[in-house]
Amino acid sequence: MLESPSTVSPAKGGETMPEWNEQEQVSRARSGDMEACDALVRQYQERIYATIYHMTSNHEDAADLAQETFIKAFRKIQNFKGDSAFFTWLYRIAVNNTINFIRSKRRRVILSINQMDEEWDSGEELLGLVSKDTPQRDIDRHELQGILNAAMQKLSPNHRLVVTLHDVQGLPHEQIGEIMDCNTNTVRTRLHYARKQLQAHLSDYLKQ
Amino acid sequence: MTETDPTEFDKLQKLLASKKKEKPEEGFFDRFSDRVLTRLEEPAPKPTLWERLNDQVDPFRAAAAIFAVVIGVGVWYGLDEGSNLAESGLEPLGQASGEALPSPAAPTVLPAKAAPLGQGQDTLAGSGLRLNKSGAEPPRILMNPGAGLATRPAKVDPSFYRDKSASNTVHAPK
Numbered sequence: 001m002l003e004s005p006s007t008v009s010p011a012k013g014g015e016t017m018p019e020w021n022e023q024e025q026v027s028r029a030r031s032g033d034m035e036a037c038d039a040l041v042r043q044y045q046e047r048i049y050a051t052i053y054h055m056t057s058n059h060e061d062a063a064d065l066a067q068e069t070f071i072k073a074f075r076k077i078q079n080f081k082g083d084s085a086f087f088t089w090l091y092r093i094a095v096n097n098t099i100n101f102i103r104s105k106r107r108r109v110i111l112s113i114n115q116m117d118e119e120w121d122s123g124e125e126l127l128g129l130v131s132k133d134t135p136q137r138d139i140d141r142h143e144l145q146g147i148l149n150a151a152m153q154k155l156s157p158n159h160r161l162v163v164t165l166h167d168v169q170g171l172p173h174e175q176i177g178e179i180m181d182c183n184t185n186t187v188r189t190r191l192h193y194a195r196k197q198l199q200a201h202l203s204d205y206l207k208q
Numbered sequence: 209m210t211e212t213d214p215t216e217f218d219k220l221q222k223l224l225a226s227k228k229k230e231k232p233e234e235g236f237f238d239r240f241s242d243r244v245l246t247r248l249e250e251p252a253p254k255p256t257l258w259e260r261l262n263d264q265v266d267p268f269r270a271a272a273a274i275f276a277v278v279i280g281v282g283v284w285y286g287l288d289e290g291s292n293l294a295e296s297g298l299e300p301l302g303q304a305s306g307e308a309l310p311s312p313a314a315p316t317v318l319p320a321k322a323a324p325l326g327q328g329q330d331t332l333a334g335s336g337l338r339l340n341k342s343g344a345e346p347p348r349i350l351m352n353p354g355a356g357l358a359t360r361p362a363k364v365d366p367s368f369y370r371d372k373s374a375s376n377t378v379h380a381p382k
Contacts, residue, residue, distance in 0.1 A: 034245060041241040049232070049240070059232055063240075070244045075252055145230065148223055167224040199220055206216045206223075 026086050030077050041070050044087060047169065048094050054164040055098045055157070057149040065101055069094040084178055091179045099157045144205070151201035159194035166191055 020043065028036035048069055053062035073080075073093050080089055152160055161180065165171045166187075173184045173191075180187065199206065261270075 034248075037248065038241050038245060041244050042237075045237055045240050049237075050228070053230070053232075054227055063232070063236070066240070067244050067247060071247055074248055144223075145227075148227065163224065167221060168227045195217065195220060198224075199216055202220065202223070203216075206219045 022086055023082075026077070026080065026082075029074060030080075037070075037074055040086070044090055045070075048090065051091065051094055051164055051169060052098050054152070054168050055102065055160055057153055061101065065098055066094070069097055072097065088175065088178050092181070095161060095179055099161070102157045147202070147205065151198055154201055155194055155197055159190055159197065162187060162190040163194045163198065167195075 022043075025036045025039050025043075029040055045066065049062055049066040052065045052069070053059065056062050056065070069090065073090050076093075080086065152163065155163065158180070162176060165176045165179065166173070171179075173187045176187045177184045
């Protein structure tokens with residue numbers, strides 16, 4: 001069982017908590033303690049939202065699906081046996097929910113892209129990755145984001161998920177395997193093919 | 209699998225890593241938990257039959273049970289068809305006249321006239337079809353095809369018979 005990366009980290013938002021104890025929070029949430037539910041939501045909301053957002057490339061869908069994920073998790077928390085970290089279990093719910101959602105609305109993909117973090121001022125660095133020999137050199141940072149997200153949407157849900165979890169969120173192969181219920185080699189293979197497809201879709205922008 | 213261009217791959221990784229910086233509007237996460245908890249306090253919608261089954265039934269066991277039922281129904285149907293065949297009077301090969309085959313345990317107790325395979329009493333060899341031994345004649349048309357039809361003389365040009373140069377010999381009617 002992989003340990004949740006957040007078992008000892010403080011809560012977000014600048015509030016100081018003495019020590020984050022996931023097991024205790026989960027057992028309190030199981031007995032209906034809303035404060036514990038609130039703590040668990042605050043602990044994982046950003047990562048769950050981000051995963052769904054990078055899968056759907058749509059802020060409104062990601063917000064709805066992230067809410068549904070937590071509601072489903074708390075309503076079924078009695079089924080959580082503790083075989084894996086709560087974090088992994090929560091991710092699984094989010095991922096299954098999102099994949100079902102993507103499959104149900106395969107024909108209509110509407111991008112609603114979030115703005116880049118204002119504090120992150122490396123637009124020039126990002127645009128520096130674009131090929132100098134192509135007419136697309138004139139694109140701005142927002143446009144580049146759109147192109148990248150559109151390329152992501154061309155991947156199959158499983159390929160998109162593995163890229164999101166590994167290349168965007170930085171999860172290790174083992175944990176992705178647990179979330180996707182497959183072995184590490186499958187994760188590596190999917191990642192390889194997903195990157196190849198992305199490279200093909202973005203070849204005009206990435207070539208030297 | 210073909211090798212990827214390391215420079216291109218590095219650029220792709222940097223582009224993907226930059227996605228981490230895409231954030232929702234400010235304050236979104238401050239309100240998020242409240243929204244979740246408000247919705248959580250609302251009465252849960254009644255789960256559908258499918259959802260209840262999904263929660264309570266292990267898919268592997270369900271698949272095994274369905275497979276067993278399908279096999280069971282198949283076997284039952286097969287046996288039922290077999291018994292219908294036996295009741296219909298069409299005798300299976302070598303079991304003519306309702307006589308049971310001799311038991312291998314008592315090979316000396318053979319019936320007086322054991323029928324050879326497919327040649328049981330009143331059956332066509334190999335087909336299991338009954339022979340017609342009732343004495344009733346089949347329709348005449350089957351016994352003498354063309355019987356009862358009026359004959360008409362063929363209209364032939366007489367010059368045809370006179371032409372002896374043809375390679376085929378034609379005998380003129382007397």
